[in-house]
Amino acid sequence: MKLEILKYPDPRLSLKAQPVDKFDGSLHQLLNDMAETMYAAEGIGLAAPQVGKSLRLFVVDLGEHGESSGKLMEFINPVLSRGEGTTTFEEGCLSVPGVTEEVDRFENITISFQDRNGKAQEMMAQGLLAVALQHENDHLDGVLFVEKLSPMKRRLIKKKLQKAVTL
Numbered sequence: 120m121k122l123e124i125l126k127y128p129d130p131r132l133s134l135k136a137q138p139v140d141k142f143d144g145s146l147h148q149l150l151n152d153m154a155e156t157m158y159a160a161e162g163i164g165l166a167a168p169q170v171g172k173s174l175r176l177f178v179v180d181l182g183e184h185g186e187s188s189g190k191l192m193e194f195i196n197p198v199l200s201r202g203e204g205t206t207t208f209e210e211g212c213l214s215v216p217g218v219t220e221e222v223d224r225f226e227n228i229t230i231s232f233q234d235r236n237g238k239a240q241e242m243m244a245q246g247l248l249a250v251a252l253q254h255e256n257d258h259l260d261g262v263l264f265v266e267k268l269s270p271m272k273r274r275l276i277k278k279k280l281q282k283a284v285t286l
Contacts, residue, residue, distance in 0.1 A: 164177060214263060
């Protein structure tokens with residue numbers, strides 16, 4: 120089932136998400152619905168807070184954009200560590216439609232997480248995958264990529280989005 124994606128500056132996007140403690144059918148359904156929603160919106164990642172669920176989980180699929188292309192990945196209770204190097208990517212967000220800006224991130228990261236059955240996992244990521252994981256993980260802490268921009272750029276984006284809503 121396709122879910123509604125919350126749009127910036129919805130205050131629910133600023134909340135810190137809660138850990139997942141039940142790995143059951145309702146969690147599996149949420150993950151499936153989030154994947155369907157992400158694909159329908161032509162995104163490469165979607166975090167639970169973006170669909171109004173205050174849970175520490177997100178889905179990612181780089182599509183044809185990288186080394187893990189065409190492979191849906193699910194991250195539950197993720198913890199990022201060992202960030203190294205710096206890279207700048209032009210980022211967009213399904214909660215901030217029509218806006219892209221350059222954001223600095225770690226080039227390489229390690230992420231520990233649980234899969235949909237609660238099994239502990241760990242992986243190293245680089246390039247676009249590392250950027251996507253950092254972007255989605257920020258959502259779990261109530262941070263959108265626009266908050267990493269200068270105050271002036273944020274004001275311009277807010278105005279642009281408000282203008283789009285009133286048209």
